[in-house]
Amino acid sequence: AQKITQTQPGMFVQEKEAVTLDCTYDTSDPSYGLFWYKQPSSGEMIFLIYQGSYDQQNATEGRYSLNFQKARKSANLVISASQLGDSAMYFCAMRGLKVGNEKLTFGTGTRLTIIP
Amino acid sequence: GAGVSQSPRYKVAKRGQDVALRCDPISGHVSLFWYQQALGQGPEFLTYFQNEAQLDKSGLPSDRFFAERPEGSVSTLKIQRTQQEDSAVYLCASSSIQDVSYEQYFGPGTRLTVT
Numbered sequence: 001a002q003k004i005t006q007t008q009p010g011m012f013v014q015e016k017e018a019v020t021l022d023c024t025y026d027t028s029d030p031s032y033g034l035f036w037y038k039q040p041s042s043g044e045m046i047f048l049i050y051q052g053s054y055d056q057q058n059a060t061e062g063r064y065s066l067n068f069q070k071a072r073k074s075a076n077l078v079i080s081a082s083q084l085g086d087s088a089m090y091f092c093a094m095r096g097l098k099v100g101n102e103k104l105t106f107g108t109g110t111r112l113t114i115i116p
Numbered sequence: 117g118a119g120v121s122q123s124p125r126y127k128v129a130k131r132g133q134d135v136a137l138r139c140d141p142i143s144g145h146v147s148l149f150w151y152q153q154a155l156g157q158g159p160e161f162l163t164y165f166q167n168e169a170q171l172d173k174s175g176l177p178s179d180r181f182f183a184e185r186p187e188g189s190v191s192t193l194k195i196q197r198t199q200q201e202d203s204a205v206y207l208c209a210s211s212s213i214q215d216v217s218y219e220q221y222f223g224p225g226t227r228l229t230v231t
Contacts, residue, residue: 042224043205043225043227044222044223045207047221050217050218093158095218097218102149102218103149103172103175104149104151104161106158106159106160107158109157109158
């Protein structure tokens, strides 16, 4: 079984500041993947970043980076230089990497609001 | 290129009616997933296909829920005798087994309201 915990229901951040969204996970799978998705008010789920449990380096994609601490079972998302367009719901998710075990388990999300 | 499409985008059903939700995955994507997202919650897994084979249906909440993908492309999620607790957004996602980031591409969802 897999579990994702996001403890920040909502966050308010000043434009241009960096923000860290927390995510902890639990799994019995020896290898797994961790994901962050963004869901604006329009409803679509937008993939942001992926980290494999076997990756030695933290994943980065433009202004997004994933602070992966395997021993702590945490996978926090860091957004640098926040923009007004970053206001949205953010979901952390995970899956096992065995074939046939591809379903994503999501957390409850964090609503991020960027203040001008 | 074309992304995942879903229809209808909005559906209002009276309690007890049957509904059918359609998903068109990205062409060539072998894996297809259905998720249910209640208001204010994260998506929850319903079922998963690899080509036409339904490999996991452990998330279907009751036997009123049924999904199929007969030719390995388009999928339909059917809900029989809808109940108010079925009101949610139903998300479809597809993925390629060749994608090293294991990304699932989501459709816009179907918002189902049961009155």
